[in-house]
Amino acid sequence: MKKLLMILTSHADLADEKEQTGVWLSTFTDAYYAFIEAGFEITVASPNGGRPPIDPLSEQNEYATDEVKTYRDDFMAQMEMGNTWSLEEVGSTVFDALYIADGHGALWDLSDNRQLGKLLYEALLNDSPIAMVGHGVTAMLSLAKLRPDVLNGLRVTGFTDTEEALLKKHRYLPFGLTDRLKASGAQFSHAIIPFTPHVETDGIFITGQNPASAAMAAHALVERIAVEQLCYD
Template sequence: MQTKKVLFVLTSANKAANGKITGQWMEEFAAPYYLLSDNGVDITIASPKGGAITVDPLSLQPQFMAPSVERILEDKVALNRLQTTLKLEDMNDADYDAIYYPGGHGPMWDLPQNEKSIALLEAFHNSGRPTALVCHAPAALENVKDVNGQPLVKGKKISAFTNSEEIAGNTTDMVPYMLEDMLIEKGADFVKGPDWLPFSVQDGNLISGQNPASAEFVGRKVLAALGIDIATPQEA
């Protein structure tokens, strides 16, 4: 079987408007990265600016130290890839079978208006290829359109970081808007599970997850959509 290729799109943002350090949430990158790569998927990592990305320091604190995070902190090859991401502008959607956006607050600041990101998301989704995002990364869908020129999320089931999680986490000053509100305003059928527990949803080829704990389940749905079979544990 031909090797499947997945494009990971990361954020180049490293500060929120309030000046606090933000960036990529490590578990949301690491969990799908290992899930896919361990199952034979070839991963390319790109970001708007290319080069080194910033990992949100909070995501490396002990309370967020998921097994995938522990693993990547000992993985010099993977860590080097986060320091040498390719430029998003140079990516050709035809080279990949699926696209995945991990979250963190960073994606809310540099991806919604990024024309290349918008074009890639439209190309993947409108051609029926798996298009996956988790936590705050669905902000990248804000200006993405379907083949009829309507918001891509309109009428589709989608999950993302919820208002209640943003409030409970005391991070409302880290975002330009409440993500749940934006998606609903765009016409999405917003679905969610209990705060902080794994929850993901698939509507056609659009795959989304609610929070960091959901990243592995998003990765599993991507594998399934690519025709790669692994055991799927029950999720909340």
């Protein structure tokens, strides 16, 4: 059985400390059920471990995907998300693939996290696919601390400046993800229409632009694992 590590943010507050953030719920659930269906053994982790914060906006019915609705009645899935391993506890465990969910909190605790950088570097050395969605793409900056050239010319996507402005949260963020990725050498692309699905694949890296891209990114990762399995069989 293939082992997959899902990583969620532990950060709950925007910069003004009045607005709450956290994991964008559908980017956990949409991927989680895709991985369950594919037969993966899933470990869920976050920088601090325990129960990660969930962005309150993502729990509203207008943003609830079918997978979010399934999760609401799924005790086991709630237990897995509510009792995450810390990144330190995960340690040097080898996984066949990694997935990093969306959430504004990632800009604080996944962009400069040495343990996360080490996990991503190990995946890079082992040619293990890594899928990241929305603000979760900021994890590439942690990897860049250990592999400075990793973003040079790499095709990526992520939550855009336009999408940030439409949500009216950009003034409360520590930095602009798009600008930081471009400054690090990445070739950034995005969907023409904000909040619509867009996924880029370059080498082992699969990046999704926004929550609407989570299922697509997860299925791209599943397909890559399936192709690799066929090659080895």
